[in-house]
Amino acid sequence: MNVFIVYAHPSDGSFTWNVKESFIKxxxxxxxxxxxxxxxxxxxxxxxxEAEYQREANYREHLPIEDDVAAEQEKINSGDAIVFIYPVFWTEAPAKLVGWFDRVWTCGFAHGSRSMKQLEKGLVICIAGHSLERLKEYGHYESMRTVMLGDRLFDRVKEKEFIVLDSTSQFNMEERMANWDRHLRTAFEAGRTL
Ligand SMILES: Cc1cc2nc3c(=O)[nH]c(=O)nc-3n(C[C@H](O)[C@H](O)[C@H](O)COP(=O)(O)O)c2cc1C
Incomplete structure (x- = not known):
């Protein structure tokens, strides 16, 4: 398969960076x-x-899009699968990735007349400081999953999966290190079995 990975973390050497590397392996x-x-x-x-906002808000599909946006759309349509790897920031993806959707999921591509091809697989791997148990207890897991799979990926992919690698906060280094290898193995397997 041809896989397009959208990766958003500001720091190399972060746990998220290691997850990306293991997934690629x-x-x-x-x-x-x-x-x-x-x-x-x-x-x-x-x-x-403002021009982009006016185009999107008014469904003006005939207006041109920026080259950097077109390049991302080309990468999507050249692939069979799309994978997002990012840390959870305030129960969301980093603003960098949220803004990527704002600009790349354009009218005429991701909605409207839709030139985006339906991909075979969409996978989200997000890395959370909190435990999965806590994320579920407060409804954060469900809201993150709904936004990514239920809205952004929706029927744009045939098969969807949402993986949270949890308890990786630097607030509790002991716990972070205890989960490190297990999570990297999960990321490797997710890549191997995609
Ligand atoms: C600005 C900011 C906000 C964060 N918000 C959350 C959050 O809402 N929920 C959560 O589980 N972890 C949160 N975290 C923890 C990150 O997900 C953290 O980066 C994660 O443990 C991955 O480690 P890494 O940055 O080394 O990749 C946040 C971290 C930062 C820097």
Whole structure:
């Protein structure tokens, strides 16, 4: 499969960065090819211009889109699967990734007349400081899953999966380190079995 990875973490060497590397090793082990958009490294602009807002808010599909947005859409349509890897920031993806959706999920591509191809698989791997138990207790898990799978991916992919690698906060280094290898194995397997 051709896999498009959208990766959003500001720091190399972070746990999320290690997850991305393990996931890629899994893809390689299975013989998949991949392309990565590293949104912070690319300096991807994630705030909409007024022209972009007017185009989207008024469903003006005939108006042009920016080159950086077209490049991302091309990567999506050249792939069979899309994978998002990011840390949870305030019960959401980092603003960098949220803004990527604002700009890349354009009218005429992701909705409206929709030139986006339906992908075989959509996978979300997010890394959380809190435990899965706590995220579920407060409804955070369900809201994050609904936003990513139920809205952003929706029927744009045939098969969807949401993986949370939890209890990785630097507030509790002992717990973070205890989960480190297990989570990296999960990421590797997710890539290998995609
Ligand atoms: C600004 C900010 C907000 C965060 N918000 C949450 C949150 O709402 N829920 C959560 O479980 N973890 C949260 N975290 C913890 C991150 O998910 C943390 O980065 C994660 O443990 C992954 O570690 P890494 O940054 O080394 O990749 C937050 C971290 C930062 C920096």
């Amino acid at each position: 899994g893809l390689e082990a299975a013989g998949h090819s991949y392309v990565v958009s590293d949104l912070y490294k690319m300096g991807f602009r994630t705030d909409m211009s």
